[in-house]
Amino acid sequence: MRRIAILCVGNDCPGLNAAIRATVVKSNMEDLEVVGVKDGFEGLLRDQLDVLTRNSVSGILHRGGTILGTSLYIPESDEEVNKVVEKVKQYSITCLLILGGRIGTRAALRLMKANVPSILIPATIDNDLPFTDFSIGFFTAVSHVTDALDMLHSTAEAHHRVMIVETMGRPSGWIATVGGLAGGADYVITNAEGFKAEDLLAKIRSRYEGHKRFSIVVVEDGLKLDQKFYEEVGVTQETPPAKVIGMYIQKALKDINIEWRYTSLGYLQRGGSPVSMDRIIATMMATRAVEMVKAARVYHAVGMRGFTVTEVPYSESMLNLKIVDEYLRNLAKLFY
Template sequence: MKRIGILCVGNDSPGINAAIRSAVVKSLDLNIEIIGIKDGFNGLLNDELDVLLRPNVSNILHQGGTILGTSLFIPEGEKLKKVKEKFEQYGLTSLILLGGRLAAKAALNLMKENIPSIIIPATIDNDLSFTDFSIGFFTAVEQVKKALDILHSTAEAHHRVMIVETMGKPSGWIATIGGLAGGADYIITSVENFDLKKVIEIIKKRYEGKKRFSLIVVESGVPIPENIKEECGCTTTNNSAEIIGKYIEKNLKDELGIEWRYTNLGYLQRGGSPTAMDRIIATQMAAHSIEMVKSGKNYHAVGVKGFSITEIPYSETIINYRPVDYYLKELTKLFY
């Protein structure tokens, strides 16, 4: 009998539980034993493993987070050799890694020690080069859209500029798609150089017309030119979104009386019940990964192209960033 170990590597994302559930159900259907490894590779090293059966994954489809826990730890050197020892000790035939770029790095390390594995992409950033979509992205975008819908009314009531900070650096996917869906008036990401003077012009034009408010989406950690920081009197303690807000206020408050407010969505983008799409792609990819193990295929990353499942052999390219699609980024400019 084949025995698979399943674990999470890196940050959590909504839909991981749906993938775990699918992997367990498919494994049992194919007469494969599946072992849940708690808290990433730490759980394997600390002997925190349990056989997973249907009762263990009942009623978790809708739950955010991960029932297995996760860790940012990636084994290297002596720790990697210890992982191999544990892999052999427990009679595992393959590992399934749920995660983003950290999981991809871990998979490449495992391959060097001839430890078979398969990656299922799970990251809200949606920045993996080998798949169109990753588990958790759709839920994160939905949270950004909901936040913009809510902030729209208070921004309009007080005639304010709302700065909304998202995760996703440096790929730009969450800010771009969430901003488009939520009707943002301007979207700033790390994908391209942005012009704050243009932002000022757009806001000013809106205030001089009937739209006396603006919603600006800013990807966390976008680089700000030094001259802008100096002009606003900002230091390293100020994050990018705050600097942009101060710049807007400095240039428009005296002329138009514009005030700004700042909202960092932070971990709200990671939490909550996964959307339908995240549940579907998680279920598809996890079931397919079990079929791959059954057929003896390892050292591959599972992905999706549209609704089709893909298999990508491991190479150094699986850790590459994938920036937001150029057309989607250009589409945002139609609404400026």
């Protein structure tokens, strides 16, 4: 019997359990055995593997995180890769099913050079992999940002404040742009376009003069700011860029007495129950991956093009960064 080893590599995201569940159920139908690897490649090297059955994955569809755990570790040196090769032989693994983002992609490409068969399922809230329109976890992260902006809107309006909301997703800009668009942000700042200070100040001033005495500004984490902005507000580069922008707004618009507050959404974006679209694309891609193992079509990534599952042969171009579409950036600007 052929055996699939499924493991999560890199950061967690909502929808991983949906993919694990679909892998096990589909494999059961195709007469394939599935072993779950605890904590990614660290667990593989520590012999932490368990056979997964339908009972093992019953009731996990709605759960966030991953029942298998995950790890940021990947084999990179020849010695580390050789250890993985030995474990694959030891457990008679036909194919690794890797759930992950850029870290998982690096692992899959590195192991291909050592002839370790794998299939990659894109799972990252950043949605920055070029071979797929959507990655598992992205829709839930955007939903969390949208919900946060909805809640912050009322208090921003009540106190006439500028709310600076920091999101994850750097440097691709997907979460900030799409979350900001869905949540009615008054301005979005991402690494894709950089910080345009005069434009932001003009937008906020215009809103105040139009009796909209509050603004919601979404800022992607890790934004690169010119040194002059840190010097202008008298802080070091250790200060989060989103906070620097808030300080800069207050100083530049002191004539209208701007008050601001900062909220970092942080790991809230990775947590919680996956929304329906993440469950669906996870199920679609995982079941296709099992079909590919059955047909011995390995060294491929699955992905989504619209609502269709695709298969992409491994190549170094899979590590290219997918920046948020210019169309979506311009669409968000319609509402500034």
